Amino acid sequence: MIKRINQIKKFGVFNDYRRSGDIQEFDKINIIYGWNYSGKTTISRIFQCFELNKLNSDYENCEFEIEDYNGHKLTQNDLQHLKIKVFNSDFIRDNIHLEGGNFNPVLLLGEDTKLAQEQLKIELKKIEKVKRIERNLIKESSAIEKSILDGLTTAASKIKDSLQIVQAFTRTHLKPIFEKVKSDHESYLLSETEFQKTLKTATISEENKLPNIDNFELNYDLKEMLEEAKTQLKKVPEFSSTIKHFIENPEIASWVEEGLDFHSENNSCEFCGNKIENYRLRALKAHFSKDLSNHKQELKILLDKIETKKKSIPEIKAEQFYPSLRADFKEKKKELEKEITNLNSQYSNLSKIIKQKIKNPFSPIDDYSQININNTFLKEAVSSCNDLISKNNIITKDFDEAKAEAQNTIKEYYAADYIEKISLSKKEQKIKLYKNRSEYFLDIEAQLEKSIVELESQISKAHKGKEKLNEFIEKFLGRNEIQVVVKKEEGVELFRLQRKDSKAVNLSEGEKTAIAFSFFLTKLLESAELENIIVYIDDPISSLDSNHIFQVNALIKEFFISKKDPDNESSQTKLNCNQLFISTHNFDFFGLLRELPKPSGSNKFYYYVRRIDAEKSTLEKLPKAIQNYSSEYHYLFELIYNFENDENKDYNALMGIPNAVRRFIELYTYARIPGNHNNSVDQRAEKLWGAEKSKRLLKVFHYFSHANNIERMMRNSDLMCDIENAVSDLHSLIKEDELHYSELIKTVNK
Numbered sequence: 001m002i003k004r005i006n007q008i009k010k011f012g013v014f015n016d017y018r019r020s021g022d023i024q025e026f027d028k029i030n031i032i033y034g035w036n037y038s039g040k041t042t043i044s045r046i047f048q049c050f051e052l053n054k055l056n057s058d059y060e061n062c063e064f065e066i067e068d069y070n071g072h073k074l075t076q077n078d079l080q081h082l083k084i085k086v087f088n089s090d091f092i093r094d095n096i097h098l099e100g101g102n103f104n105p106v107l108l109l110g111e112d113t114k115l116a117q118e119q120l121k122i123e124l125k126k127i128e129k130v131k132r133i134e135r136n137l138i139k140e141s142s143a144i145e146k147s148i149l150d151g152l153t154t155a156a157s158k159i160k161d162s163l164q165i166v167q168a169f170t171r172t173h174l175k176p177i178f179e180k181v182k183s184d185h186e187s188y189l190l191s192e193t194e195f196q197k198t199l200k201t202a203t204i205s206e207e208n209k210l211p212n213i214d215n216f217e218l219n220y221d222l223k224e225m226l227e228e229a230k231t232q233l234k235k236v237p238e239f240s241s242t243i244k245h246f247i248e249n250p251e252i253a254s255w256v257e258e259g260l261d262f263h264s265e266n267n268s269c270e271f272c273g274n275k276i277e278n279y280r281l282r283a284l285k286a287h288f289s290k291d292l293s294n295h296k297q298e299l300k301i302l303l304d305k306i307e308t309k310k311k312s313i314p315e316i317k318a319e320q321f322y323p324s325l326r327a328d329f330k331e332k333k334k335e336l337e338k339e340i341t342n343l344n345s346q347y348s349n350l351s352k353i354i355k356q357k358i359k360n361p362f363s364p365i366d367d368y369s370q371i372n373i374n375n376t377f378l379k380e381a382v383s384s385c386n387d388l389i390s391k392n393n394i395i396t397k398d399f400d401e402a403k404a405e406a407q408n409t410i411k412e413y414y415a416a417d418y419i420e421k422i423s424l425s426k427k428e429q430k431i432k433l434y435k436n437r438s439e440y441f442l443d444i445e446a447q448l449e450k451s452i453v454e455l456e457s458q459i460s461k462a463h464k465g466k467e468k469l470n471e472f473i474e475k476f477l478g479r480n481e482i483q484v485v486v487k488k489e490e491g492v493e494l495f496r497l498q499r500k501d502s503k504a505v506n507l508s509e510g511e512k513t514a515i516a517f518s519f520f521l522t523k524l525l526e527s528a529e530l531e532n533i534i535v536y537i538d539d540p541i542s543s544l545d546s547n548h549i550f551q552v553n554a555l556i557k558e559f560f561i562s563k564k565d566p567d568n569e570s571s572q573t574k575l576n577c578n579q580l581f582i583s584t585h586n587f588d589f590f591g592l593l594r595e596l597p598k599p600s601g602s603n604k605f606y607y608y609v610r611r612i613d614a615e616k617s618t619l620e621k622l623p624k625a626i627q628n629y630s631s632e633y634h635y636l637f638e639l640i641y642n643f644e645n646d647e648n649k650d651y652n653a654l655m656g657i658p659n660a661v662r663r664f665i666e667l668y669t670y671a672r673i674p675g676n677h678n679n680s681v682d683q684r685a686e687k688l689w690g691a692e693k694s695k696r697l698l699k700v701f702h703y704f705s706h707a708n709n710i711e712r713m714m715r716n717s718d719l720m721c722d723i724e725n726a727v728s729d730l731h732s733l734i735k736e737d738e739l740h741y742s743e744l745i746k747t748v749n750k
Helices: 039-052 089-096 116-163 172-189 190-203 222-234 244-248 252-261 280-287 289-310 323-359 376-397 397-423 422-460 463-477 509-526 546-560 589-594 624-628 631-644 650-654 655-671 680-691 691-704 710-714 723-735 738-750
Strands: 002-011 014-018 028-033 063-066 074-075 084-087 480-490 492-499 534-539 560-562 573-575 579-584 603-613 616-621
Touching: 002 039, 002 252, 028 589, 039 084, 039 089, 039 534, 039 579, 039 680, 074 397, 074 631, 074 710, 084 509, 089 509, 116 172, 116 397, 116 422, 172 397, 190 323, 190 397, 222 289, 222 323, 222 422, 222 480, 252 323, 289 323, 289 738, 323 376, 376 397, 376 579, 397 422, 463 546, 480 546, 480 710, 509 534, 546 560, 546 589, 579 589, 603 624, 655 691, 655 723, 680 691, 691 723
Parallel strands: 028 579, 028 603, 084 534, 534 579
Antiparallel strands: 002 014, 002 063, 014 616, 063 074, 480 492, 560 573, 603 616
């Protein structure tokens, strides 16, 4: 049995309830009273979570704790411990199809067909839903797969156009490439520069295949030439006699030496025409000795050799290179030309030194600082050019292979780019999810088909359930006008409601409640262990008139209370179920429930559900004033009287006062002016107190006594402040009815 409700959070009006005060533990029979919208049905829905083994979908973030007499504390995370059956508006909605529609047959205890009809209909709906889900899943996954294939067709077309492929290239050809790159597609993506460069290689024609280029060879012999020159430049020629003037004036000496050959056989001066004496010729020849002549000749030979060592700029042109290398070649060639020019300038510097020695052969030279023999930059320039030549020759050598590789790279790029654009991994995850779910639902479909076959074999003699259900409906309504009949439709036996011989339509709310509650009681009889079940009944008299309220009370008493020994009138009573909870907003029905006998050895306790504010209700011990009154009228008067005479107003009571006052005025004015039942409370109040006073009272209480009074109070603080004055006005008006008022006061002061 349930011992207590310890706490409730985020469950409707029980936003933050915690058990407190002197509220008693639950016992065998528990009667819960509270006005509409106070939270009674909310409590039933908490119990219903245990019945259905799942949380209410409207309160999935709720928290609650219920404690049983075995010391178990059950929460929203532990819903399988209690055996509970709940009757409330949700039960009516989920179990009964009215207005002449079909609903599941109820089968009695001991029959093999118990619940088979109900379950069959559920299974048929399930299998229909499962098949629909399967179709949708297959449709969704197929649509994604088709969109991927359509995209591959477009990508294949782009590849064919970009690579100028003549032969066929379709998505069939692209599919293997697509499968290859998709696991690591990002590594196949290219930058715009890389793409354009690769595309040029991929689309190059055979006519663009270039011949090989020879490497550029260069002898680095400046150092050797300098060493060779140093020998001659240090040398001083031997001579037998010298002419001082020539030594001091080497330019004149050179001029004379060059002209000496013209006068070897002619003793007349070619310059002035005068005769050259023999002694002068001998002196000149003595100055310009054979050794000097040989020395100058060697220097001239060395000079000619140096000129031959100067390097030529390579005659390689950019057009000899592939387009991808031309820009690099132009830059490298420019650097090479600069370094060759620099080298040649060093040879020229050496030539200048030799020419200087020729002019002044008797002066040795040992200063070579103006000659730079460092060839590092030249060698680097030559190497860079030859590297480009090698790359160019490799392209020529591998022309067809490189073109094929570039084409394949472009194809892989387009496949990878397509994968990137459509977020393929997400699409494949969806496809996998849809297919897994489809397989899951295929398994469910197979299980349902098996279950349907088993259920159909169990369904028979549904009229046995029909007879018991009709018995309860008749007791509930006090007439047999509405009946349940069994009809076979499409091979399945189904219940149908009839009013006399016609389909039952336009059922009143009271009739719907009667049928639903009868159905609930019939289902309780299906259980082989009713004595172990906790039953919660929420307002079974909704929309019923006072006559039916008596019938419902009698039916509950008959169903749930019995004698331990049926054949002994004085036998002790027992509760047929494990524990019973009944909640109601109807004071008359509450009064009847107080008359239910207590099971032997147990108690019957009373509780009160009170709305405190917009998001807060509480469950507390029923005030003695409510429990002691035999009519709602006395209780309502006490609420009004206590509010009026409380110097320290409990403004939490503002939540309930408008409803209480409006209901009291209805009952009071109807007692004073019975009249036609069609007369409204406003009309009766106006006759009693006049138009001005009646409107003054009813304006406030009409406004705040509706179902949305919480929201209205929050929005209308000015009008809310007038409630206290309106209660005082009403109290004064009732006091004018002296005899009636004095009798009411007696009930309050008991």
